[in-house]
Amino acid sequence: MKDVIIIGAGPAGMTAAVYAARKKMDCIIYTNNVGGLALWSAGIENYMGYHLISGVELMAKFEEQVKEFNIPIEYHTVEKIDKEAGIFTAHLDNGEMVQAKSVIVATGRSPRHLKIAGEKDFVGKGVTYCATCDAPLFAGLDVAVIGGGNAALSSVSQLLNIARKVYSISQYGWSADPVLQERVMHAENIEVLKGYDIIAIEGQNFVEKIRIRSKKTGEEQELAVRGVFIEIGSAPNSGFVAGLAELDEKQEINVDCSNRTNVEGLFAAGDVTNAPQKQIIVAAGEGAKAALSAYEYLIRLRD
Amino acid sequence: MPANIKVYSTPTCAYCSLLKQFLAEKNVEYEEVDLAAEPDKVNELVDISGQLGVPVTVIDGQVVVGYDRVRLESILAAT
Numbered sequence: 604m605k606d607v608i609i610i611g612a613g614p615a616g617m618t619a620a621v622y623a624a625r626k627k628m629d630c631i632i633y634t635n636n637v638g639g640l641a642l643w644s645a646g647i648e649n650y651m652g653y654h655l656i657s658g659v660e661l662m663a664k665f666e667e668q669v670k671e672f673n674i675p676i677e678y679h680t681v682e683k684i685d686k687e688a689g690i691f692t693a694h695l696d697n698g699e700m701v702q703a704k705s706v707i708v709a710t711g712r713s714p715r716h717l718k719i720a721g722e723k724d725f726v727g728k729g730v731t732y733c734a735t736c737d738a739p740l741f742a743g744l745d746v747a748v749i750g751g752g753n754a755a756l757s758s759v760s761q762l763l764n765i766a767r768k769v770y771s772i773s774q775y776g777w778s779a780d781p782v783l784q785e786r787v788m789h790a791e792n793i794e795v796l797k798g799y800d801i802i803a804i805e806g807q808n809f810v811e812k813i814r815i816r817s818k819k820t821g822e823e824q825e826l827a828v829r830g831v832f833i834e835i836g837s838a839p840n841s842g843f844v845a846g847l848a849e850l851d852e853k854q855e856i857n858v859d860c861s862n863r864t865n866v867e868g869l870f871a872a873g874d875v876t877n878a879p880q881k882q883i884i885v886a887a888g889e890g891a892k893a894a895l896s897a898y899e900y901l902i903r904l905r906d
Numbered sequence: 907m908p909a910n911i912k913v914y915s916t917p918t919c920a921y922c923s924l925l926k927q928f929l930a931e932k933n934v935e936y937e938e939v940d941l942a943a944e945p946d947k948v949n950e951l952v953d954i955s956g957q958l959g960v961p962v963t964v965i966d967g968q969v970v971v972g973y974d975r976v977r978l979e980s981i982l983a984a985t
Contacts, residue, residue, distance in 0.1 A: 736919035
């Protein structure tokens with residue numbers, strides 16, 4: 604049996620792993636990717652010690668440090684955790700079950716979905732959640748960016764240089780930093796549509812058009828686009844612990860300042876929790892705290 | 907015989923970087939198609955994969971969409 608299972612390998616999970624290893628805890632990481640959403644940051648200017656580093660590079664450095672401690676990283680999704688007689692069991696996607704005395708959940712967040720007709724069917728066929736990744740594929744085409752926050756307007760800004768026309772569609776208007784708004788609002792190839800719901804994404808094999816509806820007048824219109832960039836924030840990856848740990852109204856795992864959940868021996872850290880400020884440096888610090896709390900818990904178990 | 911591997915990517919895509927790093931660690935050679943530099947190859951990507959997204963890896967005709975480590979490992983092990 605493991606001392607601790609860490610679920611997730613973003614900034615929180617990898618930091619927790621290093622702290623756990625330094626306490627000589629027998630630990631394993633289960634994750635479906637290394638780096639998490641931190642990978643999507645093109646340039647990070649506020650992780651101390653690095654003036655400017657890309658998310659990919661910073662996460663590669665984290666991974667290197669994890670590997671120095673010989674902590675195994677297994678590429679599996681944990682589908683469920685349960686606790687019986689003080690022992691946790693993690694149910695993996697391959698049917699395997701792994702037991703541990705404690706668990707640290709550091710599964711972070713995923714891009715939020717619109718949950719509208721056609722969205723799922725056209726992922727990778729015009730619908731994308733990563734403008735940084737896929738923008739170059741839409742050179743010379745008409746595209747729509749959904750959302751009005753910082754991520755959305757950064758995508759708009761990037762696409763204005765690549766696409767033929769960019770529709771910026773938001774439900775309640777723009778909330779992005781004024782600097783970003785100014786950068787895009789005067790472009791010749793932008794059309795800004797504020798106060799619209801997007802109701803469907805349609806096409807044959809690939810996206811051909813979207814349907815939107817004005818909140819004010821209820822009037823519907825169709826826009827011919829080949830790309831739909833969905834940038835409406837993120838949601839915590841907490842579904843798999845919903846039956847065990849207490850979640851708040853945002854589906855974030857409730858933790859105290861020592862990263863304890865309502866279940867003894869179950870800890871959580873990083874962007875999946877209700878700890879304020881979703882930042883790489885904060886997540887890393889929270890991961891460290893969670894590992895140290897798990898260590899204290901194991902000592903008490905032994906006594 | 908070494909597999910014939912082609913990677914469709916863009917320079918700004920994090921998962922493309924991870925994928926290339928993974929292939930380098932496995933010491934396998936591959937041909938890279940940078941779609942930002944060669945936008946006319948986007949149609950080729952679509953024909954091969956039915957996808958408008960990167961990364962896409964083609965290993966001896968088998969198409970892997972995204973950075974799917976588990977699938978890449980099993981295909982590489984079989985070649």
